[in-house]
Amino acid sequence: xxxxxxxxxxxxxxxxxxxxxxxxxxxxxxxxxxxxxxxxxxxxxxxxxxxxxxxxxxxxxxxxxxxxxxxxxxxxxxx
Amino acid sequence: xxxxxxxxxxxxxxxxxxxxxxxxxxxxxxxxxxxxxxxxxxxxxxxxxxxxxxxxxxxxxxxxxxxxxxxxxxxxxxxxxxxxxxxxxxxxxxxxxxxxxxxxxxxxxxxxxxxxxxxxxxxxx
Numbered sequence: 001x002x003x004x005x006x007x008x009x010x011x012x013x014x015x016x017x018x019x020x021x022x023x024x025x026x027x028x029x030x031x032x033x034x035x036x037x038x039x040x041x042x043x044x045x046x047x048x049x050x051x052x053x054x055x056x057x058x059x060x061x062x063x064x065x066x067x068x069x070x071x072x073x074x075x076x077x078x079x
Numbered sequence: 080x081x082x083x084x085x086x087x088x089x090x091x092x093x094x095x096x097x098x099x100x101x102x103x104x105x106x107x108x109x110x111x112x113x114x115x116x117x118x119x120x121x122x123x124x125x126x127x128x129x130x131x132x133x134x135x136x137x138x139x140x141x142x143x144x145x146x147x148x149x150x151x152x153x154x155x156x157x158x159x160x161x162x163x164x165x166x167x168x169x170x171x172x173x174x175x176x177x178x179x180x181x182x183x184x185x186x187x188x189x190x191x192x193x194x195x196x197x198x199x200x201x202x203x204x
Contacts, residue, residue, distance in 0.1 A: 048165045056148055063148060070111065073164050 004031050008062060015058035016040050020078055032069035037076075044077035051075040084140040086198040087129070091144065094127040094196070095183055097154040099141055101132050103195055108132060111163035115151040118163075118170035123188030124155075124179055127203075129196050137198055156182040 005024040012022045021039035036055060043051045055073050062068045090097055098115055102108030104126075107116065119126045131137045131150055138150060145152055145159050153160040155178060160166060169175040179187050196203045 048168065049159065049161050052161060052165055053147075060148070072111075 004067060005034070008034065008036070008059065008068070011062070012036065012038060012055070012058055015054070016042065018042060021076075027072070032067065034068060034071040035074065036071050037074045039076040039078060041078045043075050044079035046077070048075070051077075081136065081140060083134070083136050083198055084144065086196075086201055087137070087140050087144055090127065090129060090196050090198065091154050092157050094154075094194070095156060095187070096124045096126050096179070098126050098128045099131050099137075099150060099152045099154075100128055101130070101150055103130050104128055104193055109150070111149075112151045115153055115163040115166045118166045118175065119153065122170050122175045122179060123191055124175075125183075125187065125191035125193070127194040127196055129198055133197075133199055155179060158182075 005026055008024045009022055012024070013019065016022065016038055019038055019040040021037065023037040025035045027033040027035050036059070038055060052073050052075060055075060059068060059071070096119060098119060100107070100112035100116065102112060104116060107113040116126065131141060141152065142148055147159060147162065149162050151163055153166045160169070160178065166175065169178065194203055
């Protein structure tokens with residue numbers, strides 16, 4: 001389980017190198033339902049839809065493979 | 080595009096507020112769909128729901144139209160608002176009401192009814 005959250009965090013850090021916070025938690029302990037939190041200056045002034053789209057894109061591969069069954073996204077700007 | 084794809088586009092373009100969900104308002108089959116539905120109800124939105132579960136084609140065609148990978152998906156006046164997290168966040172901050180007012184007019188909640196569209200048969204109830 002921890003391996004999966006660490007892997008997902010790594011993908012997010014690669015996609016958002018400027019992020020001030022990247023956190024992935026396993027919501028159910030089952031290793032496939034996650035809460036993803038990203039705080040980045042890139043989100044400043046960006047509509048919520050586009051913020052979530054960037055996170056979805058960063059995690060498209062584990063989504064397609066079924067590693068992620070479900071995830072909740074919480075994004076924040078730094079401004 | 081298939082007949083189902085055309086019906087999905089029709090619903091998005093012609094219904095004021097659309098929620099593509101797993102299940103129906105009577106039988107919600109997924110917590111995220113339930114969260115989006117509750118957020119829309121709390122804002123008094125006239126929600127039209129489409130159940131994506133009866134056929135995998137519905138979900139495929141929907142994501143092809145919207146460019147959004149997950150379910151649920153909420154549209155207001157033809158425009159994608161987002162999934163469950165965004166809809167809930169906008170409802171809690173009060174922004175959802177603002178969006179609904181801007182797009183549907185200030186009286187959008189008056190006599191708001193819920194409808195269910197079946198995109199396989201094209202029926203609306």
